[in-house]
Amino acid sequence: MATTTRPAAAELATTKRKRPWFIELYGTALGKKYVMAITGIIGMLFIVGHMVGNLKLYLGGDHLDVYGEWLRTIGEPALPRTVFLWLLRGLLITAVVLHIHAAWSLTRLNHRADIKYTNRRDFIAANFASRTMRWTGILVGLFIVFHLADLTWGAANGDFIRGAVRHNMVHSFRRPPVAITYVVANVALGIHLWHGAWSLFQSMGWNNPRFNQWRSWFAWAFAGAIVLGNISFPILIVTHAVTY
C-alpha cells in the first residue's frame, strides 16, 4: 500500500505549484461549503447591524437620519468621507457574489450526482427550510435588488429624498403592496437563515457534543430575532403606528 501513495503525492505537489492553495480549495466542493459558511456569516453580521440600525426608527425624531449620516463618516478623519462605507460595501458585494456562485456550482454538482426515484423519497429529516434554500435564496436576492432600488437608489420610491432615511422609509412602507413584499421577503430570509445558521457550523466543522444543541437554539433565536425586527418596520408603518 505504501507505494501507491507516492505518485499521488507527487501529483498533489505539482498541482499545488500551478494555482494558489485557496483557488485549489475553492475548486473542491468542501471548499465551496466553507465559502458558503463564511460568506453566510458575513451576511449574518450585516443583517444584525442593519436591523439594529433600523431600530432607531423607534427612537423618533432624526435619530435614524443622524445614524445614516454617521455611516458615511466612519473612519474620518483618517479616511475620507464614505471610504469606509464603500470598503464595507465591497466586502458585502464580494460575499454575495461568492455565496451565489458557490451555491450555483454546488447545485449543479448535486444535480449531476442525483438520479430521481420513480417513487419519491420519503423525507424524514430534511425540512422545508433545508430543501428550499436555493429558492428562498433567489427570493432574498431579488428582494435585495428591489430594496436597493427602493431605499438606496430611490428609483422604486416616488418621493425619495437622499439622506432622509426616516422619510423615505415611512413613505415607502405606507404603500401596502410594498409592505407586503417586505414582510414576505423577510419571512423567506428567516427560513433561509434558520437552516443556514445551523448548517454553517457543520460545514465549518464546528462540532462539539457539549454545544451541539446550542447550534439549533442559536439558529432559532437568530432567525426569529431578525424576522421579528425586520417585519416590525413595514407592519408598524403601513398601519400608521409609526409616522413621519
Next chain:
Amino acid sequence: MDLTLKVWRQAGPGTEGRIETYDVPGISEEMSFLEMLDVLNDRLIVEGREPIAFEHDCREGICGSCGMMINGQAHGPQKGTATCQLHMRKFSDGDTIVVEPWRATAFPIVKDLVVNRSTFDEIIAAGGYISVTTGAAQEANLTLVPKAVADTAMDAAQCIGCGACVAACPNSAAQLFTSAKLAHLNLLPQGQPERWDRTVRMVGVMEQYFGSCTNHGECHEACPKEISLDFIAYMNRDYRKAIVKNRSLIAQP
C-alpha cells in the same frame, strides 16, 4: 398477509427499466423482507419467469450488501435496520410496497435491485487504511487509547458501506460514508501519521463521484447503523485543517 409489490425491473446496465407489479399472497409477518422476496422469486422461477435480482449476503445486518429503497425510504420504515433485518410485521395486510434500487449517478444499476457500489471502494482505496510495518506485533498496551475515543471510533467503524446514506440524500452525497471511514482511523493513534493526507485523498475521490452536503440529515435517518452527523463535521474540520494549515506536509507517511 397478502401484499402487492411494485418492483423495479431492469435487464442490465444502461437498459430501460420499468416498475412491475406482483401479487405476493400468504406472507408470514415473521419473514424478513428478503425472505418475502425469496418466496416471490421461488414462484417466479416455477412459473419460468426471471427472478428479481437483489444483492444479499450475511442476512444479519453486518455485510451491507442488501440495500434497497422501500416505499421511498432506504432500508424501509424501521430506523437503524438493514433490509435483511426488516421484518414483514412492519407492514400490514393489503399493503402495496414499492421497491427500487439505490439511485445515484455513482451507483449504476447492474440488474433489477443490484447496484454497483465500487465507487465506495475507490474512496477506501484512496486512504481508508493505515500503513504499518510488517513484523512481530508490538505490545498492545504500549499505545493507549482513551475509552471515550475508542467508543467514538467504534461508532464510526460500524459503517457497513451499504450506500443507504447516498440513496437517501437528495444530493446523492457520500459524506456520511466517507466521514465514518475517516473518523474510525483519524480518531485513533494508529491513524495519526496519515491523518491529513488521508482526509484530502478520500474527500478528493468522493467529490469526483458524489454530490455535496447540504446538511439535510437524511443520511443519518437512513443509516442502518445510525452513524452520527457529527462525523461529517469532523471530516469538514480535518479537511479544513489539512488544507489551510497545510499539515499534510508535516504528516507525510
